[in-house]
Amino acid sequence: EPEVTQTPSHQVTQMGQEVILRCVPISNHLYFYWYRQILGQKVEFLVSFYNNEISEKSEIFDDQFSVERPDGSNFTLKIRSTKLEDSAMYFCASTRDRGDQPQHFGDGTRLSIL
Amino acid sequence: SQQGEEDPQALSIQEGENATMNCSYKTSINNLQWYRQNSGRGLVHLILIRSNEREKHSGRLRVTLDTSKKSSSLLITASRAADTASYFCAIISNFGNEKLTFGTGTRLTIIP
Numbered sequence: 001e002p003e004v005t006q007t008p009s010h011q012v013t014q015m016g017q018e019v020i021l022r023c024v025p026i027s028n029h030l031y032f033y034w035y036r037q038i039l040g041q042k043v044e045f046l047v048s049f050y051n052n053e054i055s056e057k058s059e060i061f062d063d064q065f066s067v068e069r070p071d072g073s074n075f076t077l078k079i080r081s082t083k084l085e086d087s088a089m090y091f092c093a094s095t096r097d098r099g100d101q102p103q104h105f106g107d108g109t110r111l112s113i114l
Numbered sequence: 115s116q117q118g119e120e121d122p123q124a125l126s127i128q129e130g131e132n133a134t135m136n137c138s139y140k141t142s143i144n145n146l147q148w149y150r151q152n153s154g155r156g157l158v159h160l161i162l163i164r165s166n167e168r169e170k171h172s173g174r175l176r177v178t179l180d181t182s183k184k185s186s187s188l189l190i191t192a193s194r195a196a197d198t199a200s201y202f203c204a205i206i207s208n209f210g211n212e213k214l215t216f217g218t219g220t221r222l223t224i225i226p
Contacts, residue, residue, distance in 0.1 A: 004156075031212065043157065043202065045213040056211050091156060098212035100164075102147060107156040 006092050006106035013082055014114055021077045021109045023092030032075045033093040033103060034067065036060070043091070049075065050098070079111075087113045120203060120217040128225050133190045135220040137203035138183075144206040146179055147214065148188050151200045160188075160201075165208075193224045 005024045013019050025032050034046040047057045049067055066078045075094075079086055089110050093103040120137045127133055139146070145164045149157040163170045163179045163186065170177045176189040190197055200221050204214040 006156075033213070035214070042218055043204075043214075043216040045215065048212055056213060058213075093157075093214075100145065100206075102159040102162050103214060104159060105149075105157040110154075 004106035010110045012112045023075045025094030029094035031098045035091045036088040038088045124221040126223040135188045137186045142208040149202045
């Protein structure tokens with residue numbers, strides 16, 4: 001069964017550095033998402049992306065964050081000037097039809113900011 | 115917040131018993147979804163129930179939805195050790211967006 005893949009599985013970065021988290025969504029899916037889960041807390045929505053543009057973003061997704069679909073397969077989340085509080089699991093998800101179909105999640109990238 | 119709590123927060127049962135988890139939410143929904151998360155892993159989709167549905171089954175899983183009470187329950191029958199995981203409900207609201215809003219989850223432990 002096709003799955004969403006995320007790389008790297010674990011990223012350790014110094015505070016203030018930039019990180020790029022990568023995702024390969026399921027190939028026939030059109031809607032893409034990033035979520036994060038701070039240790040011990042709820043999974044929180046960050047951003048949704050469709051037709052090469054952001055369709056919705058949360059208040060967490062400020063100017064520090066950006067997303068891109070640089071080619072036909074990858075979907076990336078860039079975090080500029082990382083802060084300690086950015087430490088979390090970041091999950092990518094995709095779906096074929098928004099709202100009415102399940103979102104399929106990757107295994108996540110654990111981001112640790114030192 | 116559009117999402118309430120799940121209860122219980124943690125549940126331990128003997129293998130073979132049934133496990134019931136509940137979820138409450140606060141807004142009008144398009145659908146409600148249940149996900150499982152094994153420790154340190156991603157979220158695995160279990161079942162989606164639409165707002166006009168009251169009950170849905172998938173293998174050993176049974177989900178109910180009561181939109182008048184804004185609540186849902188997930189029943190796992192004949193539990194197995196492999197069912198040990200955290201279970202989350204998540205809603206898609208009716209307000210034109212597509213994001214999943216998650217609850218706090220129930221940590222289920224099946225004792226062999």
